[in-house]
Amino acid sequence: MAEQSLQGIKRVVDEGAHYEAQQMYKTVHHRYHTKGMLEDSYKILEEGAVLQLATGHLTCGVELGLMLIEAYEKDEVGLTEEACRRVDHMLDGLPEPPTCSSEGSIDGNCKGTEGSKVDEALRLLTAAIKWGHKQGAGAWERRLHDRAARFVWGWQGWSRLALVSAHYAQGSDWQGFASALATCARMGEPCEEDLFVARAVLQVLAWARVDQLADRVSSAQSLLTEYQEDRLLPETPLMHCMQLMIQALNKNSATLFQMLLNKYDASLSRDPSLSHLLQKVEQVFFGAQQTNGFGGMLGGLMQMLAGGAPCS
Known part of the structure; x- marks a missing residue:
């Protein structure tokens, strides 16, 4: 049943009516959810987020992704393989940095529209990390932190080193972390x-x-x-x-x-x-x-580290 609904909404997206499609995704999700068709309701949000991100509509995609994570929390969905797969699928659609090298955006001048794009994507990444943390995700949560670190580093480089470091420190990609630090040291x-x-x-x-x-x-x-x-x-x-x-x-x-x-x-x-x-x-x-007052490190992540200083 979800497949039929998705095909109908996709036609609306193909016509360029992204806002209308966004409302349709939400409406159909709520309809299925109210009927207890939870897997179908999740699939609607997952596929909607992926399609909106694929067509460059970041805010629409992030909003649908956030709705899915919120639904997981309200429905007390456990850390199942399928639940993680849905989140990973959405995160795979986030925009790739303009330069995907190990040295990141060295000039650190990702501002304006691109800076807003990064902050918007971080809303979804942060929500996914928080949900994973509550579920005791362990290895999966660490992979999300590494993903967040690489994303911010790729887009904004040294100008957000503090936030990059905070995520890497909670991940497990020590080679990536060391490479970012060495790049900043050279500068x-x-x-x-x-x-x-x-x-x-x-x-x-x-x-x-x-x-x-x-x-x-x-x-x-x-x-x-x-x-x-x-x-x-x-x-x-x-x-x-x-x-x-x-x-x-x-x-x-x-x-x-x-x-x-x-x-x-x-x-x-x-x-x-x-x-x-x-x-x-x-x-x-x-x-x-x-x-x-240094307590509450996870809750204070953005407050403590989001305004990363330059390396020099």
Whole structure:
């Protein structure tokens, strides 16, 4: 039954009446949903979103995608293979960056219409990530974070490095993360390279959950290893601190962790953001109490990091 409805609406899209088609998708979805025909109602939104995105109507496609994720939440849809497939199918339709190289949009000048396009697409990506997080998506959620990081990096490059880093830090694509950092390091001041890397390492650790501490320590080391493949790590006290800190966390040694904070205080004090991240790392790994308002990291993602600063 859904196929017949979709064919009818597609004819409207082919005629160029995208707004009318949008209303039809919504109406048919609600009709099926009210009748308890949930799979058909989901299919209508999925296919509608994909078609609108394919024809360049980003806002229409995103709205239908958001409706599908909202329906999943209201219907308490679990993390099924089909549910994930529908979301992935929609996200595959998001616009490709103008330059899909590993170095992203290096000039960082994606503004105006293109900047709005990125923000619009991020609405759908963020909603998908939040739904996956609530479902305990694990590996799938990490893939979504990597997808979001690559999308923003491809469109806006270093100008949104903070947001790119926040997503990569919660993903698992350490090669992609390291490549983005190395690109920014080549563009920035040499004296700041170790700060880029240290922030990234601490972000990976700070986003850890209590059931994945060992995994995140290993991930932080993987990030350093991948960076070393692209560009030699700076020989600075801050980099030595990061390498020793990974060892301290790997040994679950709060004493060694505190010793490192004291020994490398001058280096860690170069950037206030490092102090915030260190407090979160200490809280997550050793149960230390926070002394500021740095809690709620997932909920505060956009507030904390969306306004990423340039690399220089």
